[in-house]
Amino acid sequence: QAQAERFGAKFDYDLVTEVDFTSGSPFRIKTQNGEYLADSVVVTIGASPRKLNVPGEAEFTGRGVSYCATCDGWFFRNKDIIVVGGGDSALQEAIFLTRFASSVTVVHRRDTLRASTSLQSRAFANDKISFIYDTVIDEILGNPEIGAVRAVRLRNLKTSEVSEKPIDGVFIFIGYDPNSKVFNGQLKTDAAGYVIVDNHMRTNVDGVFAGGEIHDDIFRQAITAAGQGCAAALMAINWLGEHADSLQVIEDEQRDAPIASGKTLAEAVSGD
Incomplete structure (x- = not known):
């Protein structure tokens, strides 16, 4: 994190409640505490293990x-x-x-x-x-x-x-639920709800990439998620460079949004 911040990355700890990918870049991401605009989005929202929901489960998680x-x-x-x-x-x-x-x-x-x-x-x-x-x-x-x-x-x-x-x-080990409901069908998923990406971590929405357990239902390891997240970020950087002259203009008042135009937004939801 310290290395990322040294290169200009900003970390906002918040929960994404709604997204709008329908109009293309810039994409709108609403959270509990505000709204973000981003030319590109990297989705690393992960998947959650299913719980038994019985007494003692939450209390002793991490302690047995x-x-x-x-x-x-x-x-x-x-x-x-x-x-x-x-x-x-x-x-x-x-x-x-x-x-x-x-x-x-x-x-x-x-x-x-x-x-x-x-x-x-x-x-x-x-x-x-x-x-x-x-x-x-x-x-x-x-x-x-x-x-x-x-x-x-x-x-x-x-x-x-x-x-x-x-x-x-x-x-x-009774299964996992990908945290994809927030996208409300805007990102293409498989029958289980995992976001579908190609070999370059691209989703069906141009400018939106995904990595980690939001699309990976096989490995579910921190090291594989980190590698996929890195690949998705690199592809987002390439995408921004290729579209630098054609990105939609953000009005001046919108430039004061928490994350400014030209930055990649890594959704601030705990996950991978």
Whole structure:
């Protein structure tokens, strides 16, 4: 950040509430605290992991509850953990977590997994992985003395039986939701809502680029998001140079907007 600021970048911590890409450059971006005008926009708004929305989840996030195995797996060396989910991501992360954990229990709300056959075969063959089917977590319980997860309360959906299982960590992999609703259909997305870009990080709107988890539903890593964001920024710079003589004129009173004409706006929304 310090390096970017040294070269003239400005950081405004705000939440984007509305955009107008329909008239071309300059683009209008409304936030909770004002309105911005930009000749080009780089969208790095990310995707949010789906939550269980059960008691204890928010309280113990970062203290036993996690949504990223590669980020937090090391902290659970020789621990017993639960992975919630039954798709490819859940099994991939469960297999990865066996590098660290003593045991990994996959909790799935259905009686069959949705993951690919090859992933299921690898998981079933791993002695550290066990499965609990037809079951959901109703509550994540913590140890108040140390502020960490100690157990989960499970409920069988077929029998309604409730049980408590001691556990050291809960990894939740039930999907992601790209934060693309704010664009209100102005950017082309796939069926899941991820923004579609070409090999040059260009969206369907000329002058608008995207990088990171807003379009990437595969890697979801900070380093890949940073690389894609860098590529999108470079393409925005090239675009501004190519259109320097044809960009729409911004009236004098509009030049006092928080970000002036000729600057690229990286949407100020927490994400990648």
